[in-house]
Each structure stands twice: as C-alpha cells, then as structure tokens.
Amino acid sequence: MTRIGLLVNPTAGRGRAAGVGRVALEQLRAAGHDVVDLTASDGGAAAGSAREFLLGGGTGDDLALVAVGGDGVVNLAANAILAHAPHVPLGLVPAGTGDDTARALGLPRRDPVAAVARLLAALARPPQVVDVGVVGRAGEGGDGDAEDGGVAPPHRRYFVGVLSAGIDAAVNARANRLRWPRGPLRYVVALAVELAGFRGFAIRVVADGADAGGAGTLVAVANTRSIGGGMRIAPDASWTDGLLEVVTARTIPRRTLAVIFPRVYAGTHVGHPVVQVTRASEVLLLRGESTSTGAGTGRAGGRRRPPAPAPSCTPTASRSGTCRCGCASWRERCGCSPRVEP
Numbered sequence: 001m002t003r004i005g006l007l008v009n010p011t012a013g014r015g016r017a018a019g020v021g022r023v024a025l026e027q028l029r030a031a032g033h034d035v036v037d038l039t040a041s042d043g044g045a046a047a048g049s050a051r052e053f054l055l056g057g058g059t060g061d062d063l064a065l066v067a068v069g070g071d072g073v074v075n076l077a078a079n080a081i082l083a084h085a086p087h088v089p090l091g092l093v094p095a096g097t098g099d100d101t102a103r104a105l106g107l108p109r110r111d112p113v114a115a116v117a118r119l120l121a122a123l124a125r126p127p128q129v130v131d132v133g134v135v136g137r138a139g140e141g142g143d144g145d146a147e148d149g150g151v152a153p154p155h156r157r158y159f160v161g162v163l164s165a166g167i168d169a170a171v172n173a174r175a176n177r178l179r180w181p182r183g184p185l186r187y188v189v190a191l192a193v194e195l196a197g198f199r200g201f202a203i204r205v206v207a208d209g210a211d212a213g214g215a216g217t218l219v220a221v222a223n224t225r226s227i228g229g230g231m232r233i234a235p236d237a238s239w240t241d242g243l244l245e246v247v248t249a250r251t252i253p254r255r256t257l258a259v260i261f262p263r264v265y266a267g268t269h270v271g272h273p274v275v276q277v278t279r280a281s282e283v284l285l286l287r288g289e290s291t292s293t294g295a296g297t298g299r300a301g302g303r304r305r306p307p308a309p310a311p312s313c314t315p316t317a318s319r320s321g322t323c324r325c326g327c328a329s330w331r332e333r334c335g336c337s338p339r340v341e342p
C-alpha cells in the first residue's frame, strides 16, 4: 500500500480534471492505497497542501504524489517534491489542455481509467528517473554559495519540460489568456497576434561556456520535446541524456518567422538555416546583449569565445542542480523573469 497525495487541479482541461480526479481517487482507493485528497482552491493553496503532505509524510518509500491535470500542476508538484522531499516519486493522471508531460510519458490522455491503470502498474515497480531543469535568479535576496551557483533555494525553480524565453513564450502566454478558440487552434491565433507586433528580442545564448550566438526570435531550453499540446519545439530532446536542448533563432523578418513557426508542430523547423540547435548541461541567457559577434551563426556544439560579462541577464537553466547567472558576479542583481513551462 502506498500513501498517495492526490493533487487535482480542478480547473485543468477547462474543468475536465475535476471528474478525472474523482475517477483516480476511487480507483486508487479501490486498489488498496491510502489516498489523501490535496485538492485546493487555487495554485498557491495546492502548492501549500502538497508541501504539507510531503513534509508530514516521513522518509518511507511508501509515499507518492500524484498530479491530476495538465503541465501546470505537474510543474507545481515537481517543484514541491524537489524542494521538500526529492525521494518521493511523482505520478500523473493527464487531464489538462496541452498535456505535454503526458505526451513525453506516452500516457493515455483521454482515458482516465486507462491512465490510472498505468499509474497502478507504475506504483508496483521502481520509479523511472528523468532529468529536470533548474532555473534561478542569482542574487535576488539569496545568500547561496558557489556550490548552488549563488542561487539560494527559495529562488530556484525546476522545470520538467521546456523553458521558453522568446516568441515561443510570448505565443504560449497569449494562448493561455485566450478564451477562444479552444484547443491547439488558439496557438495559431496567438501566433498571428504576436507576429503583428513582433520586433525581436536581444538575447545571447551561452551553452556550457561557449557563445552560441544571438537568439532574437526563438529561445527554448528543452528537457522534453513538445510545448503547447504537441508542438515539437525540440524534436530530439531527451530527458534521460543529462543534457538540455537549446533551440534558437536570431531575429528574422516576420514573414520568415511566419513560415518557420508553423513548422514547429512537426518539428521540421530545426532543419531551417536560421534555427540552431545546441546541447548543453548549463545555459546562460544574456538579455540586452549585442548579437554582433557571430549572431545567428552558432552551430550545435560550436565552441566560441565566452562573451564579456553582461550588464543584465536572464537566469541560467541547468540540469545539474547548479544555477549560474550571466552577470559579472553571481551575486549581481539580475532583472529578468523568463516564462517556465513544466
């Protein structure tokens, strides 16, 4: 018997998750597990109840946290586990809109009974181990030492899927705000709106200490392949290779972007000459950087001279647990806020 904290996001999948949560609760209890319902009124309260469950659960192997919903609640649950009880396995019953984590796991996304059956089978064997990304803002009130890259734990976030910081993030954020249309079509609408006002970003990427060039359009640091409900932003990313896949495109004309972005659905954008793919275990996103030094010409794995310290920066994404900032000093203040997808 496993003591299971069931973290249902009743708002996920436009309310579908509430019913899926009831199915999961019944099936898990019927299978003899001790299920604690952690459903809360909002995301903040859900994070609190997950924390309480994990901290009060002891150190036994008989504990699990199960998320019911989409990638947002997976992110919430993963962050709770990694902050408070990293030994606890995370289970998922998909009931969200995009469900990209469920896609990465190959779980049934429209059949809760089958998904819970998969979960029950998984509870009976050792958990699968996957990479996670770490992102942090160095110097913001933390006293982290060199070992944690100057990023104290309260300022550290984890991501299971993809960290987006370019137009991919802007499109995703706008799609989340749209009430209509439903489903993947809203990303098309969001793209059209974002393209209309698009001017490009000034971001420079440093991958494992090597300058990977400018990224004015697309900036995705990927642990898994897809975002936005199956858009294959990093088609070759793997969450078991110990590396993050960095997919970038320099600032390009809107019409070129309009051609490339739809190709993200199939993952064929990576074959376009303006798109670079790099693999690294630590990535710096330098904001406000001039991209004159070889901007947009970086190639996967290419080694370049490390850039000069940046005046401002976005945080590092790293899978190793080490967060660094691209400032001259790790403790220097960094005014940045990338969007993080689970």
Ligand SMILES: Nc1ncnc2c1ncn2[C@@H]1O[C@H](COP(=O)(O)OP(=O)(O)OP(=O)(O)O)[C@@H](O)[C@H]1O
Pocket: 008, 009, 010, 011, 012, 013, 014, 039, 040, 041, 042, 043, 044, 046, 068, 069, 070, 071, 072, 073, 074, 076, 095, 096, 097, 098, 099, 100
């Ligand atoms: N009661 C709640 N419990 C947990 N999360 C909640 C709750 N209410 C609102 N949220 C918020 O809802 C957000 C979106 O949830 P989630 O990702 O699970 O569903 P979705 O958006 O339908 O799916 P997807 O992200 O896969 O497209 C979460 O990031 C979380 O902050």
